[in-house]
Amino acid sequence: MNKQDYRALLLLVNSKGHYSLLKEYAEKRVITLLSQLSTETDMDRVKRIQGSVLELRRIATLRDEVIKGAE
Numbered sequence: 001m002n003k004q005d006y007r008a009l010l011l012l013v014n015s016k017g018h019y020s021l022l023k024e025y026a027e028k029r030v031i032t033l034l035s036q037l038s039t040e041t042d043m044d045r046v047k048r049i050q051g052s053v054l055e056l057r058r059i060a061t062l063r064d065e066v067i068k069g070a071e
Contacts, residue, residue, distance in 0.1 A: 006069030013063040026059040 013019050030053055037049045058065075 001069060003070060006066050009062075009066045010070055013066045019063060022062075023059055026056040030056050 012022070033049050033053050033056070037046060037053070040046050040049060
């Protein structure tokens with residue numbers, strides 16, 4: 001992502017209401033995915049779920065990433 005992309009995201013991460021809703025959504029999706037992961041037997045599907053969880057957990061640090069990238 002370039003600086004312009006990060007600056008466009010500043011509106012999202014600086015709005016406490018919007019950002020907290022996004023984080024809450026991500027946390028709930030992680031819980032759902034971890035539940036699926038515990039019963040999954042297909043290793044390709046396990047890897048996809050793990051990747052999804054990793055990306056969703058990045059939302060928790062998105063604000064710091066966007067602020068640093070927008071500088």
